Amino acid sequence: MILASGARPPSVTFVLLADEARDQTERFIRSVGASESSSVDFVIISSKAPQNLVAGNASVRLLKEDESLAEAVNAAVEASTSDFISVLRPTGVATTGALEVFATFVEEHPLAELIYTNEAVAGLGSDMEALNKPIFSPERLRCQFYFGDLVFYRRELFLRAGGLNPSRAGALLYDLALRSTRKSQAVELIGEQLFLRDRVPGGVTLLNDEALASTRAALTEHLEATGGGIVKSVDPRGVHDTRRLVVGEPLISIVIPTRGMYSVVDGERRCFVIDAVKSVMERSTYRSFELVLVIDSVADPKVVTELERLAGDQIRFVEWAKPFNFSDKVNLGVLHSHGEFVLLLNDDVDVISPDWLESLLSLAQLPGAGMVGGMLYYADETIQHAGHAYHEGDASHIGLDVPRGDRGPLDGYLVEREVVGVTAACAMMPRDVYFEVGGLSNLLPGNFNDVDLCMKTTWIGHDIYWTPHAELYHFESKTRDASVHTFEVNVAWGRWSFRMNDTRYWPYALSRPPR
Structure with a gap:
């Protein structure tokens, strides 16, 4: 891929959390359509080696005994030399031309450090339901992880934010987003739909008890670091009641x-x-x-x-x-x-x-x-x-x-x-x-x-x-x-x-x- 300006496209490492989604992992890699591109590679985090790799630039990092998922991802990012990192569960596919759109966007927004995208949800047949998002909204982010599935972090920001926190199992990516936005305000939205999410029963994947506890801990930490507030409740559907607190008693x-x-x-x-x-x-x-x-x-x-x-x-x-x-x-x-x-x-x-x-x-x-x-x-x-x-x-x-x-x-x-x-x-x-x-x-x-x-x-x-x-x-x-x-x-x-x-x-x- 060569950009219109002739510049080198940004390199991306996709870190795929694939233990229970081997078929989806292969499907996602194929959708990116970058098997011959030197600017993209894939690291598959899994407890078992997949039988076949669908791209020559895909590698597997097996979880070691007593190694957490977060630690494995952090090690993969440390070893990467890419400009951007995207950590995701492959619960969907990249849309046609997604990498080209991303590369052009980065060229036009060279200071961007965290980039998320609009998405679509698969419907019946060829139908898709648009899942459009607002631009970076810090107060909204403390109420819901609206960034979605496909989020790109500059590798330097990922490391500066401390990577994934092993103590936030079940809410690793939400926690990473909260900490990263405290380290950088260079957060941008790509308006095109670059990810097609699989439709799930009920329209949303419910958070389990571990995820809810980790979400509460991450939000509590975030509120303390951004002026104060309380977490009144966390909800399995991902919409959380967090409140800022009144300071003093002004008239x-x-x-x-x-x-x-x-x-x-x-x-x-x-x-x-x-x-x-x-x-x-x-x-x-x-x-x-x-x-x-x-x-x-x-x-x-x-x-x-x-x-x-x-x-x-x-x-x-x-x-x-x-x-x-x-x-x-x-x-x-x-x-x-x-x-x-x-x-x-x-x-x-x-x-x-x-x-x-x-x-x-x-x-x-x-x-x-x-x-x-x-x-x-x-x-x-x-x-x-x-x-x-x-x-x-x-x-x-x-x-x-x-x-x-x-x-x-x-x-x-x-x-x-x-x-x-x-x-x-x-x-x-x-x-x-x-x-x-x-x-x-x-x-x-x-x-x-x-x-x-x-x-x-x-x-x-x-x-x-x-x-x-x-x-x-x-x-x-x-x-x-x-x-x-x-x-x-x-x-x-x-x-x-x-x-x-x-x-x-x-x-x-x-x-x-x-x-």
Whole structure:
């Protein structure tokens, strides 16, 4: 193989864990199609020598007595002179031209030290199911090993990270990925599908008890090394509940713009802001917060009285006497707040999870964090928001109208993760970041102000996160005009149309736009 530039392609050693997969091992080697290539070789780790080798550049390293699998792999890597190492169980095949795609990618990304790829899952006949992945997402990686089967490590990084850890049997490759990403941030995704995974019953190989124990140990070590956190649970399906921890007890300013009126909804007289404040006061386990309500001057006095009764000295009111402008109302509330963190919250929400504030705050405290959003549901138990995504010139909510409890693509509705944006119906920001980006734009009084806010936040280099552990109901359509004005589209897209195809963190199909 010669690259277009005439350069030598990177050399690769595939270390195949083949004890119980001899047929699959032969199949994988054939799929690589590199038997005559000096840039690729294979080391088969096995307790028994296979009867036939399918390629002249394949060798066998037999496990010695009392030698662990990890030790055998490490010895093979030590002996290798290749640029890259890929350790895998051959539970699938390389797709046609995979090595050529990999070599070209390395030439275009010469600093990359860890490279993973999109995959596909074999279906019936010639059908394949795409298994696309986000770009490197450190917070997501602590919740699931989404890198997949085919991962390439520069040999130097493999050794620098310490190789495979014999004490992590059952989770050797996940542990290696966690330690390697602590040693290098030069982690890249190849967008092409370079691996075709065999379909297994139930769609996933369940982790056994040994693997779960090793996973817990690896994640505990990783969290301790990356700012702290806890492993609440590990799951056989590979989706783990790990949480960052709140540092200290900083004040959160919950800013709620509201009309402060009663209305009749489904035949029932109710006031949404009263219900929202009641749920915050009664269900929140984190207590260091203030409520700043920007309330219309024509608000019902009985509403104010009831809110004061519910929240006592934790609430303050800011009068609003101008025409409706959501952005201006929120900005005014932030100016009257005192918290180190600001939480933008609509008046038509109902708190579900008691630790919702901790879940948001623990991510908002991460270095470089700009904004954090939560999981919002409609009253009919469908998802309203699991983050923003911007695809093909449009913007939408992730998970829109999907039934509550759905796992989502690549289990995306279950894990904390990086996103390109979140809705301002429930969004926490460090106070200094809110002011750094200039808050919400008053040129967008009703719609797309949160899209603009997210774009500004990431444009200057801050990260945005989403957590499934901050759960609320959001009765969006019940409290305001849902129409979208042409001028709002013109303003938002006039600023950001060049960034409205950002599939880095959510390369999946979307639904209708957010407001």
